[in-house]
Amino acid sequence: xxxxxxxxxxxxxxxxxxxxxxxxxxxxxxxxxxxxxxxxxxxxxxxxxxxxxxxxxxxxxxxxxxxxxxxxxxxxxxxxxxxxxxxxxxxxxxxxxxxxxxxxxxxxxxxxxxxxxxxxxxxxxxxxxxxxxxxxxxxxxxxxxxxxxxxxxxxxxxxxxxxxxxxxxxxxxxxxxxxxxxxxxxxxxx
Ligand code: HEM
Numbered sequence: 001x002x003x004x005x006x007x008x009x010x011x012x013x014x015x016x017x018x019x020x021x022x023x024x025x026x027x028x029x030x031x032x033x034x035x036x037x038x039x040x041x042x043x044x045x046x047x048x049x050x051x052x053x054x055x056x057x058x059x060x061x062x063x064x065x066x067x068x069x070x071x072x073x074x075x076x077x078x079x080x081x082x083x084x085x086x087x088x089x090x091x092x093x094x095x096x097x098x099x100x101x102x103x104x105x106x107x108x109x110x111x112x113x114x115x116x117x118x119x120x121x122x123x124x125x126x127x128x129x130x131x132x133x134x135x136x137x138x139x140x141x142x143x144x145x146x147x148x149x150x151x152x153x154x155x156x157x158x159x160x161x162x163x164x165x166x167x168x169x170x171x172x173x174x175x176x177x178x179x180x181x182x183x184x185x186x187x188x189x190x
Pocket of ligand 1: 047050055056057059075077078079101102105106110113119123124129
């Protein structure tokens, strides 16, 4: 019997749980110009961060072990597209499904990078933390009213956590890497 999930309802439940309401979404809207202006800097910082750690760096290397600049550029654009889309976050039929698909691309590698295995879910969590911290810094530095900056930061934090729940929902299991032969992270049902 397949398990049917009502993704918008799940998203709504998490939104209510973290207190992401319309007021918070309206506050996020007020940061649009700033986030778009600083977005490329932010996504570049995310990828610089990935390159600092061998376990995240390896997803962006050529077979010779060099950084694959072309792939990196494409990935920065994907992240920027996601950030831009986050400004228009809403709980409808489409949004959670698009997020779920994005999560699955990370948890279940497409054939062209099957040998690399899953992107470990802990790095998805770490990336969200990195983005939250970077956004908080931008809002703090660029907004003239510190209380508004604080409210905007809180609203973004909540919204990104609601997204993270769905991004991780595709992590039912993680495939082993060819390199390490690490056992897949699947629960034992015995
Ligand atoms: C907040 C966390 C993250 C978000 C929101 C995000 C977002 C995205 C998006 C929107 C795409 C394009 C998906 C598509 O074309 O359908 C993508 C692809 C990709 N991301 Fe991420 N990403 C995150 C974390 C990571 C991390 C931690 C890594 C690795 C260290 C990573 C590596 C990749 C790779 C390798 C692809 C290409 C997938 C493919 O082979 O088609 N991402 N990401």
